[in-house]
Amino acid sequence: QVQLVESGGGLVQAGGSLRLSCAASGRTFSSYAMGWFRQAPGKEREFVAAISWSSGSMTYYANSVKDRFTISRVNANNTVYLQMNSLKPEDTAVYYCGRPARQVVLPTTLGEYDSWGQGTQVTVSS
Numbered sequence: 001q002v003q004l005v006e007s008g009g010g011l012v013q014a015g016g017s018l019r020l021s022c023a024a025s026g027r028t029f030s031s032y033a034m035g036w037f038r039q040a041p042g043k044e045r046e047f048v049a050a051i052s053w054s055s056g057s058m059t060y061y062a063n064s065v066k067d068r069f070t071i072s073r074v075n076a077n078n079t080v081y082l083q084m085n086s087l088k089p090e091d092t093a094v095y096y097c098g099r100p101a102r103q104v105v106l107p108t109t110l111g112e113y114d115s116w117g118q119g120t121q122v123t124v125s126s
Contacts, residue, residue, distance in 0.1 A: 001115065002099055007022075013125050016087050016124070021079055021081055024099065029075055032100060033104060034080040035049065035050040035097070036071060037096045037097075038093035038095045047108050049061045050106045051080065052105050065091075092122060093121075096119045097116070100114070
C-alpha cells in the first residue's frame, strides 16, 4: 500500500500563489497516474487535476482551475506537485493527492482512486 504525504498548504491572499507537494512511498511511483482533489467544508471531494504515468506528458484539469493551476511530477523524487496561481477565495479547501487503484491514463473520478494522503489546508482570503 502506497503512503502519500502532502505539504505546502497555508494562508494566502487572493491573487497569490502556493505550491503543494505530495511525496509517495514505494518503487512504483512512475507506473501510476496521480491526481489532486479538494474538499471544501460541507461539500463533496472534487477533482482538481491529474497527470499521466511515466513522463507525465498528459494532464487534465477541472474547468474551475484550468489556466491557473499546473500539475507536474518528478519521478526521481517520487513527488507530484500542484502549482496554484491567481488563487481565489473559492479555492479554499483541504487538498488531497491520490493514486488510482489501476494503471489508467488520466483518472478524473473519485472512485478510480484508492490511496489518499492526509490532506493539506489551503485558505485564500479576500
